[in-house]
Amino acid sequence: MKISQDKIIEIREANPIEEIIGNYIPLKKVGNNYKGLCPFHLEKTPSFTVSPQKGIYKCFGCGKSGNVFTFLMEYNNMSFYEAVQELGKLVGIQVEITKDENEDLYRANELVANLYHSTLLSGQGAPGREWLLKRGISDDTIRKFMLGYTPEQSIIWNEAKTKGLKRENFEFLGLLNGTQDVFRRKIIFPIRNRAGKVVGFGSRVLDNSEPKYINSKESSMFKKRRLLYGAYETRSEIRKEAILVEGYMDLLSIYQAGTKNVVASLGTAFTQEQARYLKSYTKSVTIAYDGDTAGHKATERAIDIFLEEGFDVKVLPFPDGEDPDSYVKKHGKLNFTEVQNFVEFKIKKCSNVTEKEELVRNFQETLSKMNDPLKKELWTDEISKKLGIGKDLLLIERVIPKTNKVSESKNIDNLEATLLGIAATYPKVRELLAKKDFKVSTNELKHTLALVLNGETSADVLNSISNENLRKHFTNFSFEEAPDEDTDKNTDYEKLGKDYLNRILRIRINAEKKELKEKIPEGKSETSKKFYDLKRQEVSLKGEIA
Numbered sequence: 001m002k003i004s005q006d007k008i009i010e011i012r013e014a015n016p017i018e019e020i021i022g023n024y025i026p027l028k029k030v031g032n033n034y035k036g037l038c039p040f041h042l043e044k045t046p047s048f049t050v051s052p053q054k055g056i057y058k059c060f061g062c063g064k065s066g067n068v069f070t071f072l073m074e075y076n077n078m079s080f081y082e083a084v085q086e087l088g089k090l091v092g093i094q095v096e097i098t099k100d101e102n103e104d105l106y107r108a109n110e111l112v113a114n115l116y117h118s119t120l121l122s123g124q125g126a127p128g129r130e131w132l133l134k135r136g137i138s139d140d141t142i143r144k145f146m147l148g149y150t151p152e153q154s155i156i157w158n159e160a161k162t163k164g165l166k167r168e169n170f171e172f173l174g175l176l177n178g179t180q181d182v183f184r185r186k187i188i189f190p191i192r193n194r195a196g197k198v199v200g201f202g203s204r205v206l207d208n209s210e211p212k213y214i215n216s217k218e219s220s221m222f223k224k225r226r227l228l229y230g231a232y233e234t235r236s237e238i239r240k241e242a243i244l245v246e247g248y249m250d251l252l253s254i255y256q257a258g259t260k261n262v263v264a265s266l267g268t269a270f271t272q273e274q275a276r277y278l279k280s281y282t283k284s285v286t287i288a289y290d291g292d293t294a295g296h297k298a299t300e301r302a303i304d305i306f307l308e309e310g311f312d313v314k315v316l317p318f319p320d321g322e323d324p325d326s327y328v329k330k331h332g333k334l335n336f337t338e339v340q341n342f343v344e345f346k347i348k349k350c351s352n353v354t355e356k357e358e359l360v361r362n363f364q365e366t367l368s369k370m371n372d373p374l375k376k377e378l379w380t381d382e383i384s385k386k387l388g389i390g391k392d393l394l395l396i397e398r399v400i401p402k403t404n405k406v407s408e409s410k411n412i413d414n415l416e417a418t419l420l421g422i423a424a425t426y427p428k429v430r431e432l433l434a435k436k437d438f439k440v441s442t443n444e445l446k447h448t449l450a451l452v453l454n455g456e457t458s459a460d461v462l463n464s465i466s467n468e469n470l471r472k473h474f475t476n477f478s479f480e481e482a483p484d485e486d487t488d489k490n491t492d493y494e495k496l497g498k499d500y501l502n503r504i505l506r507i508r509i510n511a512e513k514k515e516l517k518e519k520i521p522e523g524k525s526e527t528s529k530k531f532y533d534l535k536r537q538e539v540s541l542k543g544e545i546a
């Protein structure tokens, strides 16, 4: 899936950012820029700003920023590749799919999924089948979800060799260590993406040893926060409504008990990406997380995320200590008469004013996440009645704290991202970095630095930063008006760049000094040669840069 850099730039330039974003949210021209209500957080006055000249957007409320590709990626939950392809289509630029770089990885995953599955069904798989049978999982369910089993000895490499697949692909996916299988004596749950391709695996031990569940390695292909277990297998059942559970076994149990419209969140920390993923199937969800404190907290968080994405949210609560799996074992199936709406779930008995205040604030927060005006009105009404609190009070918008002034930050990743952003906009800062032979310590910014030094525009450099927070910092100063050559303003940015560089180098020197002090016995560190070197660097920093 290699697309040439030239083609990416061509597609980006052929798709005016204000038009593309304008297809999704109303934008109004203000000066050189366009402004609109941010689609990524709730606000009443527009702080989402789009610059046609620079080809980037930034929200001055929540900080989200990027180019036309990242907008589509975040808004539609697409991959970079999909976004490029989509925008390519709009302007008639074909993105060839000659050789999908991921194709070999998909083949590797598919081979392993098949191999584990056939092992489970073979003589070798007896311990696994016995374990699943004890938990009431039938052959039909095993086949539907292609469950697998890994024996004691390694089996992958022998099979892969004969098929001509490369070992490094299996190692990249975290399935092989050399020629040895990583997973042994485990039940295997293949995890598929939207297109039905296996992208990763969950595993469970047969006994009660910890950790019970381990997933295969996160990679560019396997990003848990963007996936839902079972969503591919149950895709035709979740069109109307989906039941969200925490784990693999919860899903399999209740699927088998007849509740087939179920997906699992691969852990308790439900994400916005997962909500958007689910949204392409349904906008109605019932959360059925475990009946313990962690499950409760996770439910509260998931409620807010779903509401923010415009879902109808309900909750199926369980008695303390029970989860969907154990409940179904006891009662045969889930009891949907116990389903509550999210307000009923959140309302607790308050025994004093402090508790009630906390509850009201919690609802303020939740309501502030709701983007649909009608839903917001109706639920505010409902909550107001239930709590006996005026609607005005419930709708007080919580002020989103302003992004920290970077100049005080000690976070070197953020500082480096900001510096690179300044350098991408101001050639003099770029020259400074080149002259000083500046290196980044943040791995993710290595390629970004190379692009900046190469003179790429901010909008194109942004493609190299997949971390949202780093993107935010990269664009910290992108929206200042571009200065004319040789004006005072230009000097300002040169100084700003120097300040950032200075700060970064200082933090690095201090970290080195600290490390040195810890290594060398008290008193001696100050006299060591290395320490003098650092001191000298510190002094020269003062002279040269500041």
Ligand SMILES: [Zn+2]
Binding pocket: 038, 039, 040, 041, 048, 059, 060, 061, 062, 063, 064
């Ligand atoms: Zn925003």
